[in-house]
Amino acid sequence: MDGDLLLAAIIGVFAGIASGLLGIGGGILFVPALTLVLGLGTVEAEATSLLAIVPVALVGSWNQRRYGNIRVRDAGVIGLLSIGGAVAGVALANVLPEVALRIGFALLMLNLARQLVARGIRDRRARLAS
Template structure:
């Protein structure tokens, strides 16, 4: 896929990722990485690096919209984000050290486990407060 077709697909998929990020709170990586590897032919390493770059602006905009509605804990986010930034350095170095196939398997297992846990919790009923 290349040229105008790729551009249209990227724009449409970008909107889908943006909506999913704002609606579901997903960072986008669970959508972006599979799309880039399976549909756009990126290597696993390039897809993950590109995904992180894409997530940055979508997460900022989505979190600002939600924050203006009084949802979210800014102090916790800053503390967690600071520690997470340190962890992301270690994670990026580990990702570069792993073969692409191993990285893809680890990613698939992670997404699968998280998906199953979320589905289980959804079936049981979410007991957290709804935004107002």
């Protein structure tokens, strides 16, 4: 196994564990790891992440369905409508400058961090009040 493949495997294992444990999207972990560790460009990292998340999503969904946590009809609607969004997103990613994609991804991560901190503060206050 060459070095890049080994690093990709390690990234996959840790991202899969975090994704299953925390319910976070794999792209949140895959894209930065692929750009920083493997040196992929933003578009390559995003495309690779999209393909890599397919087996993770299938396994996670299969297990969650066994627990009765999936609304199959809603998931089908979201999945079908997401196909058009994915096609539009790929087209947009291919015409935007890479720096715009990096800035957009960074803003997305900052907003996610803000939401997580706000939720943690809110939950802590609720626990202390009860």
